[in-house]
Amino acid sequence: MSSEASEFDPDRIESYKFPETTYTYSERDVALYALGIGACARDAVDVDQLKFVYHEKGQKFIQVLPTFAALFSLGSLPGGLDLPGLKYDPRLLLHGQQYIELYKPLPSNACLKNIVSLAGLHDKGKAAILEIETKSYDKDSGALLCMNRTTAFLRGAGGFSKSSHPYSYSNYPKDNVPSVKIPKGQPFVVFEDCTQPSQALLYRLSGDYNPLHSDPTFAKVAGFTRPILHGLCTLGFSVRAIVKCICGGDPNLVKCISGRFLLHVYPGETLLTEMWLEGLRVIYQTKVKERSRTVLSGYVDLHGLSSSL
Numbered sequence: 578m579s580s581e582a583s584e585f586d587p588d589r590i591e592s593y594k595f596p597e598t599t600y601t602y603s604e605r606d607v608a609l610y611a612l613g614i615g616a617c618a619r620d621a622v623d624v625d626q627l628k629f630v631y632h633e634k635g636q637k638f639i640q641v642l643p644t645f646a647a648l649f650s651l652g653s654l655p656g657g658l659d660l661p662g663l664k665y666d667p668r669l670l671l672h673g674q675q676y677i678e679l680y681k682p683l684p685s686n687a688c689l690k691n692i693v694s695l696a697g698l699h700d701k702g703k704a705a706i707l708e709i710e711t712k713s714y715d716k717d718s719g720a721l722l723c724m725n726r727t728t729a730f731l732r733g734a735g736g737f738s739k740s741s742h743p744y745s746y747s748n749y750p751k752d753n754v755p756s757v758k759i760p761k762g763q764p765f766v767v768f769e770d771c772t773q774p775s776q777a778l779l780y781r782l783s784g785d786y787n788p789l790h791s792d793p794t795f796a797k798v799a800g801f802t803r804p805i806l807h808g809l810c811t812l813g814f815s816v817r818a819i820v821k822c823i824c825g826g827d828p829n830l831v832k833c834i835s836g837r838f839l840l841h842v843y844p845g846e847t848l849l850t851e852m853w854l855e856g857l858r859v860i861y862q863t864k865v866k867e868r869s870r871t872v873l874s875g876y877v878d879l880h881g882l883s884s885s886l
């Protein structure tokens with residue numbers, strides 16, 4: 578793994594005003610996204626999944642999976658993380674965490690106004706952690722639909738603190754962080770799903786064209802034997818499992834999603850999502866079956882439980 582020099586000016590990064598952006602999507606994007614996170618991959622007539630890719634039973638609109646909202650965060654940064662005062666090696670960037678609050682059911686097509694701000698910046702010595710907050714408003718009604726907090730883990734970019742105290746800035750309360758304690762008891766339910774060898778090539782068409790997920794040479798420089806899966810694709814698989822197993826297939830029961838990416842996933846690997854129910858909170862962890870390693874953990878808060886539970 579090689580690295581290019583990184584250079585940080587935390588004051589410049591903190592004072593940067595992100596431009597307001599527009600993000601438009603259609604039902605085609607919604608269906609393509611659902612296929613990208615494995616909906617209907619094993620069963621093309623799955624009664625819980627077909628509504629995410631097709632106007633099942635004459636339904637007027639294709640339904641939207643809650644993690645679709647995560648696309649708005651990358652979509653609100655057309656220039657990527659090209660910010661004044663932030664010089665880092667993009668080949669060493671990893672997605673660290675994703676936090677999503679949903680305030681309204683997501684429409685199957687919309688034109689959004691995105692307001693972006695810096696949510697956090699931390700010096701971890703070997704790495705820098707950058708957190709970006711995106712608030713997405715429906716342009717027509719002005720309604721706030723959702724908020725994303727996206728964490729980038731920039732390997733090799735730490736050590737920029739000017740004092741002996743490691744630099745750390747956050748604009749949100751500490752109890753909002755995605756770390757969870759996995760319960761000791763048996764999970765309430767476990768869901769097994771296979772990613773396809775071509776999963777990342779399909780998922781990237783939803784807007785994350787980072788070559789880490791498609792280019793073998795780039796992946797090797799980044800420290801992997803081959804291209805890895807997008808973190809948000811793994812999160813999509815996990816939350817889709819929760820919607821299926823706990824929400825009776827109803828995507829609108831999901832209120833808030835939190836996940837920390839613990840280890841990379843190779844496309845083609847099998848994901849086991851273990852879920853524990855604590856009131857209206859689902860604590861989950863996702864493991865790669867072939868390597869017996871946990872790759873993602875977090876929680877999903879619900880408005881209510883499915884009557885079928």
Ligand SMILES: CCCCCCC[C@@H](O)CC(=O)SCCNC(=O)CCNC(=O)[C@H](O)C(C)(C)COP(=O)(O)OP(=O)(O)OC[C@H]1O[C@@H](n2cnc3c(N)ncnc32)[C@H](O)[C@@H]1OP(=O)(O)O
Nearest residue numbers: 671672673674701709727729730787807808838839840841
């Ligand atoms: C704005 C848009 C940006 C996002 C764009 C995303 C673009 C995508 O195309 C990119 C991707 O999808 S990459 C694929 C998905 N992500 C991954 O595979 C990463 C998996 N995780 C890892 O490899 C390690 O956890 C790793 C390497 C992340 C950390 O492991 P270690 O180096 O062993 O870290 P560790 O020593 O345990 O901890 C050091 C400090 O960092 C904090 N931390 C650890 N993991 C974190 C994570 N995942 N997210 C955020 N913070 C994390 C630790 O808490 C620790 O801090 P402290 O010392 O204060 O406790």
